[in-house]
Amino acid sequence: MRILFVAAEAAPIAKVGGMGDVVGALPKVLKAMGHDVRVFMPYYGFLPDKIRIPKDSIWQGSAMFQDFEVYETKLPNSDVPLYLFGHPSFSPRRIYYGEDEDWRFTLFANGAVEFCWNYWKPEVVHCHDWHTGMIPVWLYEDPDIRTVFTIHNLAYQGPWRWRLEQITWCPWYMQGHNTMAAAVQFADLVTTVSPTYAEQIRTPAYGEQLEGLLSFIAGKTVGILNGIDRDSYNPATDRYIPQNFTAETIDDRKQNKIALQEELGLEVNSGAFLLGMVSRLVEQKGLDLVLQILDRFIAYSDAQFVVLGTGDRYYETQMWHLASRYPGRVSAYILHNDTLARRIYAGCDAFLMPSRFEPCGISQMMAMRYGCVPIVRRTGGLVDTVTHHDPANETGTGYCFDRYEPLDLYTCLVRAWEGYHFKEPWRKLQQRGMAQNFGWDKSAVEYVKAYRRIWGLPEEEPAEEKAAVVATPDDAKVESPEDKRPELVK
Ligand SMILES: Nc1ncnc2c1ncn2[C@@H]1O[C@H](COP(=O)(O)OP(=O)(O)O[C@H]2O[C@H](CO)[C@@H](O)[C@H](O)[C@H]2O)[C@@H](O)[C@H]1O
Secondary structure (H helix, E strand, O other): OEEEEEOOOEOOOEOOOHHHHHHHHHHHHHHHOOOEEEEEEEOOOOHHHOOOOOOOOOEEEEEOOEEEEEEEEEOOOOOOEEEEEEOHHHOOOOOOOOOOHHHHHHHHHHHHHHHHHHOOOOOEEEEEOHHHOOHHHHOOOOOOOEEEEEEOOOOOOOOEHHHHHHHHOOOHHHOOOEHHHHHHHHOOEEEEOOHHHHHHOOOOOOOOOOHHHHHHOHHHEEEOOOOOOOOOOOOOOOOOOOOOOOOOOHHHHHHHHHHHHHHHOOOOOOOOOEEEEEEEEOHHHOHHHHHHHHHHHHHHOOOEEEEEEEEOHHHHHHHHHHHHHOOOOEEEEOOOOHHHHHHHHHHOOEEEEOOOOOOOOOHHHHHHHOOOEEEEEOOOHHHHHOOEOEOOOOEOOEEEEOOOOHHHHHHHHHHHHHHHOOHHHHHHHHHHHHHOOOOOHHHHHHHHHHHHHHOOOOOOOOHHHHHHHHHOOHHHHOOOOOOOOOOOOO
């Protein structure tokens, strides 16, 4: 199948959070399965520092009375074509924020549609979050292209109807409440990034005021669990951590802990319980709970705490204050740094993720991959990926609590801290986490089934079709018997 991913982020070159991880990894897996997958993303001002981009554009287009150019390169470490939407509004060295954010991402979405109509026509456009929300609206009437819209985070819904009307001139009935609402109404299929979150968004507690609409479209909504890039995030080969290790050589992991303590200016003590957090510092991530109890937990125990993240100024400042109150015990790094994130996963004993809501969560899976035990609130994808540790039966992969209450988090932390002192059960707990298969293989198959479903094709690819897709060269693929639809436009 011909599939175009359209998104604001793609790891490792443009990533703020988990959506970037998904867009950086899933296309590669689909490509390996034999599909013609390509990615469309803005040409941010910082990209030339990260990848080689040819000077000449491959196509010029125009949308919303603006001219733009599209450049072609490859998604790093793959042969997935990456198209970069070049317009001066994306030149600043940032991904989000700025007063023109609504406008420039709506332009980007419009540009993506022009690209599909005039340069490369996919069968499925897979859109991610509100930045691409107008694509399903514009493509709704197109008989040759179907749209899938993935909700990574319902908390960000894009410009509201009146603003959209100013930007796009699209009539009100094509817009719903805001961009996110428009997208879920008009997309052929809506996906969320975990089965539990797909259920939760139909309730007032998690629906972010769209629960009515999301209940209404429940029939075309499906929850498909995210995976992680297991090649890139592999403790056995990761070149950004001081000491590689596997589940069998997990005792070597201690060297990462000591190196991390040295690097962060924490007291070097391999016996102390080292707790880590790598996160966007926003309300979603349960930081108000953390700030309410961490002081006490640090005072009660010998624990150390490191946080790496950026986000709301309030939480950034509070984390700084915490670090200044406990020199040698607490360390706060208010920046975005992928390599430090890896060293935290590889060196900490436990990983804290007490989210208020969590569509899926990638960090807890990465933590488990690196033998770092997750401490999570049971919500959204955290329910689907972490199970509570039961030392008697030797089951479970982390520590969980249910209610969004400071006392519950505190109790959970104390239990984890106590559990840490029982070396053998703890080691087994780490190994069980490392043995989890959070690869993309299973989920990629689910996505392919979904793509086929919206085209009215049987979910399972017939064996001969599968073989044909894998065997045919790129150009021939569009001619395959499955493709009776109109020719590519070029
Ligand atoms: N300061 C920093 N430095 C380096 N790396 C940092 C960092 N801050 C965060 N990261 C990285 O960003 C990613 C965070 O991903 P998550 O899925 O946990 O959360 P996020 O809320 O961003 O994603 C949203 O989209 C994803 C993808 O669908 C959903 O899983 C999730 O629930 C939803 O909220 C991880 O790879 C983490 O290591």
